Every structure is written in structure tokens, then in C-alpha cells.
Amino acid sequence: MKTLKYWLISGYTKGLIGMAIFYALGFYLIQAMRNASGAEYDPNPGVMIGAIFSVIGFLLFAGVLTDWLKWIVGKRPPLKHGPPQGRPEWTRYINVDNNHKVIGIQYGITGLFVFLVGGLFALTFRLELSQPGMQFLTYKGYNTLFSAHGIVMIVSILLGVGAMSNYLVPLMVGASDMPFPRLNAFSYWVSIPPIVLVLAAMVVGGWDTGWVGYPTLSLRGAIGTQLFLLGFYLFGFSSIASSINIIATVAFMRAPGMSLFRMPIFVWGALSAALIQLTATQTVGISLLLSVMERSFGMTFFDPAAGGQPILYQHLFWFYSHPVVYVFVLPGLGVISELLPVFARKTLFGYKWIALSSLGIALVGFLVWAHHMFVSGMADSLRIPFMVTTLFVAIPTGVKFFSWVATLWEGKISFETPMLFVLGAISVFLIGGITGPILGTIPSDMPLHDSYWIVGHFHATMFGGFVFPYFAAIYYWYPKVTGRMYNEKLGKLHFWLMVPGFWVMSFGQMSAGIAGMRRRIADYDPALGVTGTQILITIAAFVIAWSVIIFVYNLIASARRAPMTNPNPWRSRAPEWQTASPVPELNYDETFEVVGGPYDYGKGTPAYVNMHPAAVPGD
Amino acid sequence: MRKSKHIIAVVILIIISTVVLDALFLFMFQRPAQASTQATIIDNFTNIHFAVQAFLFSLIMVLVLYSVVVFRRKPGEEEEYGAHVEGNTALEITWTILPVIAVVIFGVYAIFILNEILAPQPDEIVVEVNARQWSWSFSYPELDNKVSDELVLLVNQPVVLEMQTEDVIHNFWVTEFRVKQDLLPGSMEVLRFTPTEVGDYRVRCAEICGLQHATMRAPVRVVDQATWDAFQAEMLAQPKIGDLTAVERGELWSQQFGCLGCHSVDGAPGAGPTWLGVYGREETLADGTTITVDDVYLHDSILDPNAVIVEGFNPNIMPANFADRFAEKEAEVMQAEGLEIGIVEDLIEYIKTLQEDTNAN
Amino acid sequence: MSVGTVEDHAEHHGVELSPEQQVKANRFGLWLFFISEIFLFTALLVARFFLWGNTRPELNQVVGLIATSVLLISSFFVYRGETAIEHGDKKRFMSNFLWAALFGTLFFIGVVVLEWNIFGLSGEIAGIEIFGTLKPTDGVFGGVFFAMTGIHALHVLSGILLLLAAWYNGRKNNYSATDNWGVEGTALYWHYVDVVWVFFYPALYLIGTAV
Numbered sequence A: 001m002k003t004l005k006y007w008l009i010s011g012y013t014k015g016l017i018g019m020a021i022f023y024a025l026g027f028y029l030i031q032a033m034r035n036a037s038g039a040e041y042d043p044n045p046g047v048m049i050g051a052i053f054s055v056i057g058f059l060l061f062a063g064v065l066t067d068w069l070k071w072i073v074g075k076r077p078p079l080k081h082g083p084p085q086g087r088p089e090w091t092r093y094i095n096v097d098n099n100h101k102v103i104g105i106q107y108g109i110t111g112l113f114v115f116l117v118g119g120l121f122a123l124t125f126r127l128e129l130s131q132p133g134m135q136f137l138t139y140k141g142y143n144t145l146f147s148a149h150g151i152v153m154i155v156s157i158l159l160g161v162g163a164m165s166n167y168l169v170p171l172m173v174g175a176s177d178m179p180f181p182r183l184n185a186f187s188y189w190v191s192i193p194p195i196v197l198v199l200a201a202m203v204v205g206g207w208d209t210g211w212v213g214y215p216t217l218s219l220r221g222a223i224g225t226q227l228f229l230l231g232f233y234l235f236g237f238s239s240i241a242s243s244i245n246i247i248a249t250v251a252f253m254r255a256p257g258m259s260l261f262r263m264p265i266f267v268w269g270a271l272s273a274a275l276i277q278l279t280a281t282q283t284v285g286i287s288l289l290l291s292v293m294e295r296s297f298g299m300t301f302f303d304p305a306a307g308g309q310p311i312l313y314q315h316l317f318w319f320y321s322h323p324v325v326y327v328f329v330l331p332g333l334g335v336i337s338e339l340l341p342v343f344a345r346k347t348l349f350g351y352k353w354i355a356l357s358s359l360g361i362a363l364v365g366f367l368v369w370a371h372h373m374f375v376s377g378m379a380d381s382l383r384i385p386f387m388v389t390t391l392f393v394a395i396p397t398g399v400k401f402f403s404w405v406a407t408l409w410e411g412k413i414s415f416e417t418p419m420l421f422v423l424g425a426i427s428v429f430l431i432g433g434i435t436g437p438i439l440g441t442i443p444s445d446m447p448l449h450d451s452y453w454i455v456g457h458f459h460a461t462m463f464g465g466f467v468f469p470y471f472a473a474i475y476y477w478y479p480k481v482t483g484r485m486y487n488e489k490l491g492k493l494h495f496w497l498m499v500p501g502f503w504v505m506s507f508g509q510m511s512a513g514i515a516g517m518r519r520r521i522a523d524y525d526p527a528l529g530v531t532g533t534q535i536l537i538t539i540a541a542f543v544i545a546w547s548v549i550i551f552v553y554n555l556i557a558s559a560r561r562a563p564m565t566n567p568n569p570w571r572s573r574a575p576e577w578q579t580a581s582p583v584p585e586l587n588y589d590e591t592f593e594v595v596g597g598p599y600d601y602g603k604g605t606p607a608y609v610n611m612h613p614a615a616v617p618g619d
Numbered sequence B: 001m002r003k004s005k006h007i008i009a010v011v012i013l014i015i016i017s018t019v020v021l022d023a024l025f026l027f028m029f030q031r032p033a034q035a036s037t038q039a040t041i042i043d044n045f046t047n048i049h050f051a052v053q054a055f056l057f058s059l060i061m062v063l064v065l066y067s068v069v070v071f072r073r074k075p076g077e078e079e080e081y082g083a084h085v086e087g088n089t090a091l092e093i094t095w096t097i098l099p100v101i102a103v104v105i106f107g108v109y110a111i112f113i114l115n116e117i118l119a120p121q122p123d124e125i126v127v128e129v130n131a132r133q134w135s136w137s138f139s140y141p142e143l144d145n146k147v148s149d150e151l152v153l154l155v156n157q158p159v160v161l162e163m164q165t166e167d168v169i170h171n172f173w174v175t176e177f178r179v180k181q182d183l184l185p186g187s188m189e190v191l192r193f194t195p196t197e198v199g200d201y202r203v204r205c206a207e208i209c210g211l212q213h214a215t216m217r218a219p220v221r222v223v224d225q226a227t228w229d230a231f232q233a234e235m236l237a238q239p240k241i242g243d244l245t246a247v248e249r250g251e252l253w254s255q256q257f258g259c260l261g262c263h264s265v266d267g268a269p270g271a272g273p274t275w276l277g278v279y280g281r282e283e284t285l286a287d288g289t290t291i292t293v294d295d296v297y298l299h300d301s302i303l304d305p306n307a308v309i310v311e312g313f314n315p316n317i318m319p320a321n322f323a324d325r326f327a328e329k330e331a332e333v334m335q336a337e338g339l340e341i342g343i344v345e346d347l348i349e350y351i352k353t354l355q356e357d358t359n360a361n
Numbered sequence C: 001m002s003v004g005t006v007e008d009h010a011e012h013h014g015v016e017l018s019p020e021q022q023v024k025a026n027r028f029g030l031w032l033f034f035i036s037e038i039f040l041f042t043a044l045l046v047a048r049f050f051l052w053g054n055t056r057p058e059l060n061q062v063v064g065l066i067a068t069s070v071l072l073i074s075s076f077f078v079y080r081g082e083t084a085i086e087h088g089d090k091k092r093f094m095s096n097f098l099w100a101a102l103f104g105t106l107f108f109i110g111v112v113v114l115e116w117n118i119f120g121l122s123g124e125i126a127g128i129e130i131f132g133t134l135k136p137t138d139g140v141f142g143g144v145f146f147a148m149t150g151i152h153a154l155h156v157l158s159g160i161l162l163l164l165a166a167w168y169n170g171r172k173n174n175y176s177a178t179d180n181w182g183v184e185g186t187a188l189y190w191h192y193v194d195v196v197w198v199f200f201y202p203a204l205y206l207i208g209t210a211v
């Protein structure tokens, strides 16, 4: 009962109420103005302004903007830190809170929830696809489901990346928090209304453009298309705000002695990802915003009927949406590099090369966007250079793989659940990665473009570069976050279900694609001979789903276990394992000092960090 | 075990694994038959990719799995650490430079292949492809611009498709020909290939284009010289518009303007109401009222499709520009044959004939 | 899944920023935001060159030139205001910021009322038509022009609000010669929005042949 009450007065509830009020306000304001001027009925402008207002309403009512509004009227409210007064501790997770660890966990739980929703969509349309002919979905229903699956999953990845970066980066560099805690809270809370908008788009007409929203299709679709474009656009604010904080944390809040090349390697991944988010997000934002304006105000950018160029959208869109795939994977690859030395009991091989390859991937990633447009009608003088740059992304990625292999070599490897997921991630990302160059050369891309081969390629890269490492990270840091150990047996069961499930799904998709199965179709031709493969993919999808259910159960059930007695179950050298679990409000008892290398396992040299620098001077 | 022993074992395993994996890839990733010159070239090129991938996958996974098996922590040696190696610059440079070389060679090779499949041929014939939501039509400039809803090609005759779309992006793809090209609104895209196998194929739209993207396909026939000649004769002998009755003209327009992409004539469901028995039917509209379908209703629904919507269907699906396109065609017919026709009226006459009972018998 | 309590704040914490470092971090964060926005404005410029190529619409050169000058003048006031507060001269800071906000508003009005002509007026001063004729629905010319000026005008509007907020905070005695991040940040932002216009103005008004 009490619990319900706290939920009813939580930031989410208040925010959603504010969102509804402001949406109505914006929508009817525009509608009234249009009626007054005698314009024809068109819901697009009203929806546009309503959606933008609704985000403001959400933030206002949830209490994200309170401190800033006070600042404007000349007050200087102190930063709220610490658990809430007069309420149970757990309520800080459902209200606006400025602590980076709370925000990290908020990101994580929201991301997981969104992941389940997106997975549920996939399961639904996978059932439909298990046989040719239409089973229980309409065309409209199918198109909306796969489009929503795509964007919802991408949002869930970005939230997951936010969870890891927010929780871990300040902790790993020895900071007490991020430099701009309020902005940090903003970047989490501003991500909620876009999710609501995208889900709402599904019920008000849906949309059938896929997650890419190409014009001119996006310009003529139902009103759901408008909400989808706006939701996607508004989500960008979250990415940009959060990336500013992460970069600034790395720049200003490292512990004494922690030079750039002595940071835990995950921080490099998070930093490179943040650099991409900071910059590229703006161009996808503008491509979506221009589409929305074209729909709302009759302005022309993309519709050739009035002189526009549909291809311009594709350039602006992919200038972000290619680099963003490295936002998905760089933190994940960081997790792999971070965990391998711990479980191999061996130094990370070639730290500097791994660190710089993250930056390298981020930079080269900016030069390859047009490989998504090889058959779009681009001139050869453009697509050939893009073919060459695309192939070059393989090189920094390869450096990572080879260094991982060298790290494992002659280690003393043990196989707890996080390590299993790391090894799974390496194999899965490898198959995803090497199916990339085959798409990167134009002749071999021609038959594969927009076929299920692509679907196989990107599920492999995203599972290998994000999903598997993310699961590894959750298992690995679960004791840190909760102070309790997860159930190892269930963890292993999760892994051994998910790995075969994934391989069957991904190889199934690739083989269906090469046999001629197109993407984004509600129904396929039995003559292609892929029906058997499709059934396999669907079964595999359900196996993955079961493994995920076991995982979620494990997380919840293990939170009730006895507190852990061992403060450092992995015998890690990393600083976050030298402080209490759960982590204190301001992370460390004292500002520590870096005295060694982060991964010098077995070197016999001193620890990585000295937790009591003042007490042991010059030791 | 000595170091060299490890290395010999690994090298042998990698070689075996590469061979096995390459075979497995070729078995798992089976492609449809090759029916164009381009298909052969592309498949051979793709096979090189497969071999390289098999090698790279083996290289890394053999090393990983070997380490997992050989360097796992055995019971009883709990506190031991692995060997201490911080890195090796020579190694790092090697595995940076070698892939660079590989990638450059591959890139250059791909450019040659690309030029080979795109190269214009001396005696190409042109076919114009028109796409719209959600149907295809093909017109043959060399056959008096006659229009067909089936693509017929002469075997071993290089062809260049000049492709245009009336609404959104579509993509021309026949799996057996391998090559693929988007159709961009507002510009003409070309696609070249030489069909090499006589047979029946299908063009399938490979770019999401809305509701019925899944079913946007059309038959493609690659024929031998005799059939081709017959086809040419048949196309050229197509009667003049003036020789057709209104109902026959209506049927022709329904194909040429892509009506049948959404409206079936046999009662099958589609993006729009089926035409079978629609004339005289009582329809419930989206706002709950009912009407009887008559000439006026059909006329208005064709020219201003969003004005009233039948329950269960969506607005903004059907193009609203038919009035203009009909006028254009009517003027064309007027110029060619001096004949005054009304396309809407023809269509209505055609729709009237589509009745349940006449078909049943 | 809980975060321990704050005990003695003074003693238990990881790296924290001193007030001076915090200002440095703020400055850095703001610059990061600018870098981010560069991509937004560049994307708009790309759209302009993609769609207009070497042409541009017939625009009101006089209004454009005056609006640009007005914006540059406002930047000058902002600069003077900022220097004033750095010397602790509160009065001069406040009046300069108010002037800047006024000129900023003039620019905003110039764009919205004259160039966009949202009230649909017409009229001449000294024989020159001062109200724009281009409409957002006028093909790519209208689209790109309104998108670029509109997104820039939104930045100007937020800048004006910031200037006023800084002015109000000045009135509340919240700034001193040493503690004036609010002023500095606002000034930086205003200059930035100004510089963006320096790129937009020629792209819209000068480059290419008018058709």
C-alpha cells in the first residue's frame, strides 16, 4: 500500500501527468490557431508542437528543471545529494536524483524494460514469419511491429550504454560524481517522454518506414510516423547531454596519478562513444526535424515534387546512424577488454593500442556512412571512396581482436558467468564483424543489400558488441551494485541457452538472406525455400527469450540473498573493488592515488591504486 | 609444453578449421541459381570473401578456444597468475599492417569487379521500368512504347533498365540476377545486366515502401529468340485504343495505372477494397454511415480518394493525383489516335463487369 | 542496489571539484556543447548547398544587412558587459546586457516580423519594401530559408532569455568580479550564436545568383 503511494507521487507519475497536460496544451493551441486562420484540418502541426511541449511538461512536473528555474530567478539552490529525507531509500530510484550511481541504475532498469518490450515485439512478428502467408497480423501490424522493434531496441542499447557509462566512469576514475550532476539527471529523464511517444505512435496509426524513416515514404505515412520521427528526434537530447558529462568527467575528475593511459580501459570505450554521441547526434536530429517540418508546415526538403532531394535525408541520417553503431559497441568492447585480464589473471596485452583503437574506430566511423547507400543511386565517384574507407574500419577493430587473443594466451583462465559472456561476445562480434566487409565491397553488397543477410550481420554485431558484453557487465558488477552475489548456476544456464539460440538465429537470418529473403516483409514467397530456416529462427528467438527470462529472474531473486562477505570476489585490481559494496554515496573514503598499472596481474608490483595516500606517504 | 609446440598445434588447427568452415559456409549460404553474367562474377567474388572470412574466423577462434582449453586454470593452482606480458610493439605493427595490405588489395580488386559488372555493352536494349505503390510496369521503347506488366527479356541480350518511381523509393531486385538498384523519386536510375538463362523469375521490391511492400512483385521471363520474336509481334499487334471497347480499355488502364496493386479483382484482400462485386454493394464508411456504390461514388473515390474512406481501410494510401495523370494519358491518346476517351468512365465500366455471379458460372 | 549514506561529507569522497575547477569544467562543458551544435549548423548548411546549389531566392538585402549589423552590435554590448563585471562594475554590466537583449530582440523581430512577415503585411520605407515575400511553402527556397533562420532564431530567443536572466541575477547581486560564471557563460553563448549567423548570412543572402 505504502509502496503504491510512493509510486503515485514518484517522478514518473508526475512527469507523465505533466506530459499529458502539456501535450494537450500544445496540440489544442495549434489546432485553435489553425481553425482561426481557416486552415484545412491537418493533425501534423498540432502533434509536432504537442510532442515538443509534452517533453517540457514531463521535465517540469517530474522536477528536473526545478533547480535551473530557481537559478534563473536568482536563487542558488544547493545540490541535493544523499538519500531522500522521510522516505524509504528505494524511492530515490523513482524520483529525480543527482547521484551518478542512482542515475546509472535508473538507466539500466529502464533499458532492460525497454529491451523486454522490444524483444516481445520481435517474438510476435517472428511467430508471424514462421510460416508463409499471413497468420495473425495485418500488413500494417507487421510493419509497425518491426519498425518499433528496431527503434525500441536501439533506444534500449543507448540506455544500456548510459547505464554503464554513468555508473562506471566516475567510479573508475576515482571521482565522487560527475561534474554536472543536474545535467546528468536531465539526460536520463529526458529519455522517458520519447519512449512514450514512440510507443504511442504504434497505437495511433502505426508507421511502416522501418527505423530509418526514409522520405518520401515518411512524408505520406499515417500520423504515427510523425510521432515516431519526433520521438527519435527528442531522444537525441539525452545522448548529447549525457556525452558532455562523460567527456568532462574524464577531462577533469581523474584521481591524482591517473594519466590517460592509466585509466581503466573501459573508460576509453565510454569516452570514444561519448565523442560520437556528442557530435553525430545533431545531424540525425536535423534530418528527422526537417522531415517533421516538411510534414507539418508544407516546407520542402526531401520531396522531389517541389524540388527536394530524398537522398539528402539519407546522407544526413547515416552520418549519424553509421557512427552510432560504434556507440553501441565501443563501451561493450571496453567491457571485454576490462574483464579479460581479470579472468585470465594476466596483463591486458597492448593497452595503448586497444585504447587508441577505440578512438580510431570512432574517427574512421565518421568517414564511411554512405556504405548504406551503395545501391541508392549515388555516383561511382562517391561510392568508391566510401567502399575503401569502409574496409579500413576493419583495421582498428582487428587490433582489438588480436590483442584480446594475446591476452588470453598463456593466462590462467577461469570461467565464471561474466567470463563466459565475454568469450561469447568475442565469438559473436567476430562473426558480425567479418560479415561487414562483404557488405563493404559494392559488388558483393548488391545482392545482399536489404536482405536478411544484413539482418543477420547487425544482430551479430549488436549482440556481440553490446548484448553479450552488457550481460557480462551486469553479472560482473552485480555484487558491486547490490552487495550480493548472483546465482552462478542460473547465470551459466542463461549463457548456455543464449549462445546456441543466438547462433541459430543469426546464421538462419544470413542464410535466408543469401537465398533471397528480403528485409521488412510481412510475408515471403514459399518458392524461396526458406520456410524451414524461418521456423528455426523463430524457435531460436524463443530460446533467447527464455534465457533472458532466467536472467531477469536471477537479478531479482539474488537481490534477496545474504550480503556478500568477500568485498572483491573477482580479485580485481580495479579501484571500484577497493571500496565498499554497495558503493558509498560519494564513492570513496578518500581520494585515492594511482601508483601502478591497471592490469599488472602477476607482475609483483604494487597495487593499481593506493586507497590511503595520506596515511602511507612515499611508501 | 614448449612454446613452439603450441604454435605448431595452433597453425595446424587453423588450417583445418579454415577448410572446414569455408565448406560449411558454402553449404549454409546457398544462393539461388545464377541467371546473369553479373551473377557469376558477383558470386565468384563473394566466394573469395567467404574464404577470407573462414580464415579470419578460424584464426581468432582457434586461438581463443585453444587458450580456453590449454590455459584454463586447473584445480589446485588457485593463486597463480598468467605469464606477464605487457605487449609487443612488433606484433601490434604486424597485425595492423597486414590487414591494411589485405584491405587495400581487396578494395582495388573490388573496383575492377565493379567496373566489370557496370560496364555498358555495345548492343543494349532499353526497357523502361515504372514503379509505384505497389506494382511494376515495363514499357519497351523499341516496341512502340508498348506497356506490359510482365518483364520479358531475350536471353544473352544485354539490357539497360531505365527506372522511375511515381511515389516513394522502391528497389528493383531479381535474386537470380543478383544486381539491385533503388528507384529514387524525382530521378531516373539505370541498371544493367545480361540475362543468361531462359526461365521464369520474379522481380521483388527490396526497399520498404509502405503497406504492401511484401507483395510488390512482378513476373520476369527470360526467353529464347523464337519466343522473343513472338512476344515482339504480340506487343506490336496490341490493338489500338480505338479498337477497344470501354470495358477492355478499363481493364488496360487498371493495369497501366497500377490499380491492381491494391485492388484485387477476385475478392482477395488488399490495401484497398476488392473490385469484385463492388459495384452496387452497400459499404460502411469510416464515419459509420453507409452508402451504395454507384457511378458517382466510384468517380469521386478514384479522383479524390481521401474524401471518404471505407471502414477498415486507411486514408492517404491511394495517390490523389489520378486526375492529372489521366488527363495526361487522355491527351496522349488524343494526339496519337485523335480519339476522345474518359479513363475514369472506362474504369467504371470495367468495374461494373466484375460481379460475383458472372465469375461463378 | 542501494547507495550508502552520506556520512561526513568533508572527509569521505572521491575526487571533487574546487569552485575554480568547477568553473573550468563549466567552460569546457559549454564548449563541448558548441562543438555539438557545430554539427547541427553544418548539417543545415549542407542542406542549403545540396538543395540550392549555386542559386538563392530573391531576399530583402537591406533588411538582411541591417539585421546582421544589429546582431553584431548586440555582441559588442555583451562583450562590454562581461568586461564590466570582471572589473566588478555591476551597473555597467547590467545596462550593457539590457542593451544587448534589446538589440537581440530587434534582430529577432527583424527576422520574424519583417523577413518572415508572419502578419502578412506590406509597406515601404524610403521606397524600399521592408516585408518579406518568401513563404515556407515556396519549394526548397522557402523550406531551407525558414528552417535555417528559424533554428537560428530559436537560439537567439534562448540567448535573449539568458541575457535577461543574467541581468536579473545581477540585480539580485549574484555576481562579483571573481564569481560570474553566469555572465561568462551567457556571453559565450551569445557570441557563439552570433558567429553562427556570420556563416548563415552569406549562405542565405550573398552566395549564388538570385533567381
Ligand code: HEA
Binding pocket: A212, A325, A326, A328, A329, A371, A372, A374, A390, A391, A393, A394, A395, A397, A398, A399, A401, A430, A432, A433, A434, A436, A437, A439, A440, A441, A445, A448, A449, A450, A454, A457, A458, A461, A462, A465, B056, B060, B099, B100, B102, B103
Ligand atoms: C553494432 C553495430 C554494428 C557494427 C559494429 C557494424 C560493423 C560494420 N558494418 Fe554494419 N550495420 C549495422 C550495425 C553494425 N555494423 C546495422 C544496424 C546495419 C543495417 C542498418 C539498416 O539498414 O537498418 C548495418 C549495415 C551495414 C552495411 C550496409 C549494408 C546495406 O544495407 O547494403 C554495411 C556496408 O558496408 C556494413 C558494414 C560494416 C562494416 C565494414 C563493419 C566493421 O566495423 C566491422 C569490422 C570488424 C571486422 C572486420 C572483424 C574483426 C577484424 C579482423 C579480424 C581484422 C582483419 C580483418 C580484415 C582484414 C577484413 N554494415
Ligand code: HEA
Binding pocket: A115, A116, A117, A118, A119, A120, A122, A123, A126, A146, A147, A149, A150, A151, A153, A154, A157, A209, A210, A211, A212, A455, A459, A462, A467, A505, A518, A519, A520, A521, A522, A537, A541, A544, A545, A546, A548, A549
Ligand atoms: C539491440 C538490438 C536488437 C536486438 C537485441 C534484437 C533482437 C531480436 N531481433 Fe531484431 N532488429 C533490430 C535490433 C535488435 N533486434 C533492428 C535495429 C532491426 C531493424 C528494424 C528495421 O528494419 O527497421 C531489427 C530487425 C529484426 C528482424 C527483421 C525484420 C524485418 O526486416 O522484417 C528480425 C527478424 O527475424 C529480428 C529478430 C529479432 C529477434 C528474434 C530478436 C531476439 O533476440 C529477441 C529475444 C527476445 C527477448 C529479449 C524478449 C524476452 C522477453 C519476454 C519474453 C517477456 C517480455 C516481458 C515484458 C515486456 C514485461 N529483428
Ligand code: CUA
Binding pocket: B132, B133, B134, B169, B170, B171, B205, B206, B207, B208, B209, B210, B213, B214, B216
Ligand atoms: Cu516497393 Cu517495396
Ligand SMILES: [Cu+2]
Binding pocket: A321, A322, A325, A368, A369, A371, A372
Ligand atoms: Cu554502417
